[in-house]
Amino acid sequence: MTDTALLMTMSDIAGLAHVQRPVVSVWRSRSAATNTPFPTPVSRQRGVDLFNADQVGSWLSATGRGNNRDAAADAAAYAVPDAHDEQTFRGVTALLTLRAACDHALSTLTEAELVDLADEHDPDDDLLLREIEALGDTLPTLAAYVDALVEAAFGPTPAFERMLTDRFKRNLADEGDLSLSREALDLMAETVTALRLTQPADSVLVDPTGSASDLLIAIHQGEVPVMTANVDSPTARLQRRRLMVHGIVRTELQVLPSGAFSVTGAAVHVAQYPSAARPTMTPVQILSDIEQSVLQMTDEQLAVVLAPSAVLSDTGLSREADELRSSLLRSGRVRAIVRLPAGLLTGKPQQLQALWVLGAAHAEVALADRYAMVADLVATPLGDAAIDDLVSDLAASLGSQRMVRAHAFRFARLVLTRSLLASRRSLVAGVSTVIPARDQPAAALAVSIDRLAAKLEADVVVEPASEIASTSTVQELLTAGHLHYIPGNRIAAEDVSDDVIEGAAEAAGIRLIGPAEVANPSQLGHRSIDRLRFAAAYSSGRVTEPGDVVFATSPRPAAVVDTEGTSVVLFPARILRIEQADPNGLLDAVLAADIQAMPPGHRRWRAWPVRQVALNQRQALADALTSLRWEQKQALDRLGQLDELTDLLMAGVTAGTITIASEALSKGTT
Known part of the structure; x- marks a missing residue:
């Protein structure tokens, strides 16, 4: 197929053969002394053995190993060219985009014809021309590889996505490790979709960072217009190539060097920070970028922002960052603050994220009475039901004061903005979703406790109360x-x-x-x-x-x-x-x-x-729990004695060493 070998890792081979990774290791060791030994590695990079894809495909076909009868033909979809560096990656994604745009094979074209075709489809060099020109004399070889990759992956779009999701093939130094989990993408997509339903049909999606392609593709439905920043960074160009391969029509968002930009009409701004283009952003830089969005937002525009909770909700910010966050809160546009569970960043599973929903400030609410919806889901798995309920809460947070009061929040509570500004604690402090609150009113709860206490003859007397529940995190208490x-x-x-x-x-x-x-x-x-x-x-x-x-x-x-x-x-x-x-x-x-x-x-x-x-109530509860624990111990001791008596009776009667008096009827018999 090509003059340059295609290389595969052991994990790639497992994917090609449709088996688990350990199976490949077993094949490799057990076939060593046979007539069909496993192919030997042709090179080693970063401590990982690399194998020739053609040899692997032939070996799988010859031995019948694995669960893919088309392994030889599919090998290109799981392999990368030799010397696959960052420039090659960008060139291959550019060729995939060109293949999608022209809808015909590229391997029949010369180097000059390929460059001319790229110029025809990208005359302003917005997304692929320079990447293809940079390939030089390797262009025909890589074009042939792209054709094979497209055929093996059944189209340019799945081929492009395979390139992105395979970390070995990607390995781009300037993108960082900011990939979102499926739960995070589902949450963002459903939130944005719900918010757009409150807007006119011509509402647009806006990505001011120019690098949130994961979010845009997860969110995009039908003919939704998309605007992305006119940044000329490699990450922004990769995003534009990806959108084009997916058939998503994009318009340019002019972002000035200062970060300022302007969007007219209804829109939902979508951003993840740090952005893929700037993975080392500081809290001040993140909050400054959010401030730029807030400054240009009109009352008919909304925004959904995902960023580390250390920036959006937690304590420990520098003075400058804290002042920036406080300024954003005072604007009244921060309508919801949600701390999310760990695991949403696939590369940094322990880093907590938080979500902000931005909208118009409450015009009918006095400044002193403005509020935000606050929720803490750090201990709540983001399953389908949890996402649905959270999105419902988020959508309600943007309603009028009457609508907010009428909504039955599952996860959130409303907090006065001035209270958030005055507190030295986390913005979500005191909000718990781990310990489910009783749905019963205080009086009904007291009746239930009294009824149980009477049945158990427990010396517990309670009365309805209206105390405000209080929670803190372990870190805050430490x-x-x-x-x-x-x-x-x-x-x-x-x-x-x-x-x-x-x-x-x-x-x-x-x-x-x-x-x-x-x-x-x-x-x-x-x-x-x-x-x-x-x-x-x-x-x-x-x-x-x-x-x-x-x-x-x-x-x-x-x-x-x-x-x-x-x-x-x-x-x-x-x-x-x-x-x-x-x-x-x-x-x-x-x-x-x-x-x-x-x-x-x-x-x-x-x-x-x-x-x-x-x-x-602390000592009273402690005393009541001590009493109940004593009752539990007594009950457990009695259960143990009943078990022992049961065993002795069965053993004695069946052995003929004891008899039970016929008149000794037991409780529960008739």
């Missing part, structure tokens, strides 16, 4: 000194005893609490460490105090209250200790319950929201 963090101890495996601690052994050993005990509290006391050994080998080791909350993040968030204390916590389990001199409404049982309620996968424990108890 910073304020209401919580203390103590890491777990790293104990050598040979120092851990698996004997159950009881009797004399309890005096010689210290109870261990590790992730296994946290996940299954019934295992408490099954592992220990000798007291003398711990003192001698782990002189800096720490033990628990009564009331410490021991927690783990994997395989899912879990916590247990160590009511006894003097236990050794085994890493990676850790300790959260409430400051008894200033607990600020924290209660160990509530803290542990909140951690237990966290969904799987939420390992960013410092961002976990924690409920706080009103100061005048």
Whole structure:
């Protein structure tokens, strides 16, 4: 096909053969001593073996391995040319765009004819001409590769997308690692779609960064007009090529060197920061870019912005950045602030993102009474139902004051803008979606508790109240000194005893609490460490105090209250200790319950929201929970005794060693 070899990684081969990656390793090792050995690597880049695609395709066809009978023909779709650098990548995407534009094969054309064709389709050199010219004498070879790639991928569009999604093929230094997960793209697409429904039909999509192609393609439907910045960066040109391949008609947005631009009529501005063109943007630069959008927005325009929560919602900004964010809040155009769960950036899964919805300031609301919708979904997986409900909340936030009051928000609450400006906490502080609020009114809740307490003969009396619920994140409580963090101890495996601690052994050993005990509290006391050994080998080791909350993040968030204390916590389990001199409404049982309620996968424990108890109710709740725990223990003891009695009766009667008096009828019989 070409004079230049096409190369594949082991992962590429797995994709070509439609098998899992480990299968290829098995083929490679097991075929080594056969008559059809696996092809040998032809080169190695960044520690990764590269194989000749033609050899791999022939080997798969000859051996019948894999689940793709057309492997030899499809190899080009999973391979890249030798010496595939950034310039080659740009040239190949330009040729794919040209192939889509002219709708015929390129391999029959000479180098000069290819350049002329590129000039014909891109006379102003907006997206592909210079990239094709830069290929020089490799142009015919790469044109043949592009034809093979298009045939193997069944069209220019899937071929282009395959080039983008394969990180080995892409590897562009100036784009950063800002790819969004499917959940993030779905959220942005549904949010923008919902907002456009509130606008005239001729509303346009605006990308002021010139590099948000992932968002535009996820959002674009039908004949929606798209405007993107006239930036001449490689990233902006790549975006324009991608839009053209997808058949999306774009118009130019003139952005001045100062960052200023102008859009007339109804529009929805869409942006992700840092942008792909400027992946190292600082918080000040991000907020300055958002400010440019706000300055030019008319009342009929809206905006949806995705950026790190450290910039849009959290504390810790520099003075300049904080002043910029405060200025944006004072403008009244920030209508919704949402902190999102981790995992939305595929390359940085632990970095939290936040979303802003911008719109017209509330004209009918006095400045002092203006508000924003605030939500914290850091612990809420973005499934379809959650996205639907959040989008509903976001759309409602743009309505009139009457519409907002009539909407039943699932995730959000309304906060006065002046309160956000005055607070030194996160903009979403106090908003929790982890612990579901009771749907029952206070009176109905009190009746339910009274009914249960009466059935259980529990000495609990409650009354309806109107206290405002309070929550804070673990990080906020640590910073304020209401919580203390103590890491777990790293104990050598040979120092851990698996004997159950009881009797004399309890005096010689210290109870261990590790992730296994946290996940299954019934295992408490099954592992220990000798007291003398711990003192001698782990002189800096720490033990628990009564009331410490021991927690783990994997395989899912879990916590247990160590009511006894003097236990050794085994890493990676850790300790959260409430400051008894200033607990600020924290209660160990509530803290542990909140951690237990966290969904799987939420390992960013410092961002976990924690409920706080009103100061005048803290001791009363603690006493009530202690009483209920005692009742639970009594019930468990009775269950154990009933199980033992059941076993003894069955054993005795079946063995003929005892008989049951016929008149001894039991409860539950007829």
